Amino acid sequence: MHRDSLAMEHYRMHVMEQWPDSPTKTASLAAVRATIESLERTKPAGATPFTCAECLSARPRPNLVVLPAPSLRPTQRRAA
Numbered sequence: 001m002h003r004d005s006l007a008m009e010h011y012r013m014h015v016m017e018q019w020p021d022s023p024t025k026t027a028s029l030a031a032v033r034a035t036i037e038s039l040e041r042t043k044p045a046g047a048t049p050f051t052c053a054e055c056l057s058a059r060p061r062p063n064l065v066v067l068p069a070p071s072l073r074p075t076q077r078r079a080a
């Protein structure tokens with residue numbers, strides 16, 4: 001039940017994140033985030049932790065290495 005509520009609130013939040021920016025979006029996101037925080041605080045003891053794949057994929061990955069773009073300049077040769 002609790003887990004289902006968290007899943008529903010995460011779904012609502014991620015749908016709202018797709019809305020165009022507006023005061024309604026800001027207020028709605030604040031409300032749903034407050035609900036999620038409340039549900040996290042009142043999680044029953046021993047409840048299976050809820051993990052949201054959408055939230056996990058959006059987090060920065062500390063082990064992700066971003067390689068610089070290869071140079072487009074031709075390799076310069078040394079004069080012998």
Ligand SMILES: [Zn+2]
Pocket residue numbers: 010011014052053054055056
């Ligand atoms: Zn989520």
